[in-house]
Amino acid sequence: MIPPLPRISRAALGPILLTALIILMAWLLAPPARPHIAPSSAIHALIAPERPVILGAPTPPPLSGEYAPGDSLDIISADGLVPAGDHDALAADLARALAYVSQRFGSGPTGRIRTSLSLEPSCGIHGIAYTTERTVQVYTCPDLPRARAVNILAHEFVHQLAQDRYGDRHLQADMILLEGLATWGAGDYWLSGQPSFAAFVRPWVVAGDTLPLATSYVGRPIGDMNTLYYEWASFVEFLIKTYGRERLDALYVSGHSDPGSADYQGVYGKSLDQLEAEWRDFVIR
Ligand SMILES: [Zn+2]
Numbered sequence: 001m002i003p004p005l006p007r008i009s010r011a012a013l014g015p016i017l018l019t020a021l022i023i024l025m026a027w028l029l030a031p032p033a034r035p036h037i038a039p040s041s042a043i044h045a046l047i048a049p050e051r052p053v054i055l056g057a058p059t060p061p062p063l064s065g066e067y068a069p070g071d072s073l074d075i076i077s078a079d080g081l082v083p084a085g086d087h088d089a090l091a092a093d094l095a096r097a098l099a100y101v102s103q104r105f106g107s108g109p110t111g112r113i114r115t116s117l118s119l120e121p122s123c124g125i126h127g128i129a130y131t132t133e134r135t136v137q138v139y140t141c142p143d144l145p146r147a148r149a150v151n152i153l154a155h156e157f158v159h160q161l162a163q164d165r166y167g168d169r170h171l172q173a174d175m176i177l178l179e180g181l182a183t184w185g186a187g188d189y190w191l192s193g194q195p196s197f198a199a200f201v202r203p204w205v206v207a208g209d210t211l212p213l214a215t216s217y218v219g220r221p222i223g224d225m226n227t228l229y230y231e232w233a234s235f236v237e238f239l240i241k242t243y244g245r246e247r248l249d250a251l252y253v254s255g256h257s258d259p260g261s262a263d264y265q266g267v268y269g270k271s272l273d274q275l276e277a278e279w280r281d282f283v284i285r
Pocket of ligand 1: 050155156159178179182
């Protein structure tokens with residue numbers, strides 16, 4: 001469990017709950033890949049897409065750079081990060097990603113989303129969503145393929161859609177649901193060709209190589225964070241397929257940030273432990 005959040009401004013809450021980062025050095029120093037880690041074509045094997053945010057960290061100033069307004073997105077890329085000839089393709093990729101996740105999530109954005117691509121000199125790609133400010137951001141470098149940045153942003157877009165659907169209760173969502181819904185909503189952008197998140201995590205569940213769902217990623221190795229994001233996405237997928245979206249929506253707005261803090265008993269008449277056991281059966285059957 002993570003400690004209770006200190007009293008902080010609402011503007012800071014989005015970043016606190018939703019931020020991200022991975023450093024290439026962490027990847028370079030990481031131990032050899034465990035066999036269950038996600039295929040690199042989706043989200044890099046040992047690079048989790050987000051990182052715990054420093055509590056109270058200020059929102060960075062707006063990025064200056066090249067700007068391309070789209071139908072729903074205002075896209076800003078740092079000078080030199082994206083070749084000028086690729087700007088239209090980037091805008092098309094991002095528009096396609098937003099349309100895809102909106103359709104999958106079941107509702108679209110209520111306003112324009114400022115989408116920033118910032119330079120991360122170490123090439124440690126990571127994303128962040130400032131949902132109260134309608135801003136999502138990815139940090140990347142010219143050496144990384146554009147698709148990697150789009151994969152990350154697909155997840156960050158879903159955080160914005162969740163804010164737009166659920167309002168400020170989103171900011172206190174149970175970590176399982178907060179990240180599970182964003183990862184599930186990103187769908188193909190994170191599935192690396194697998195047909196479902198159940199299929200994705202099945203080998204881990206069969207091998208008993210999973211973490212309890214109510215595990216905070218804070219302070220854990222990045223490989224564990226990656227594992228938890230996929231487990232949580234699979235759990236959200238299970239809840240929707242088994243019990244329907246309406247109850248998932250009711251559950252989402254009942255949380256208090258900590259993983260496992262949502263009112264599972266009140267919404268489903270079952271404890272999280274019971275639902276977790278059902279989820280494991282669902283995955284392996
Ligand atoms: Zn996230």
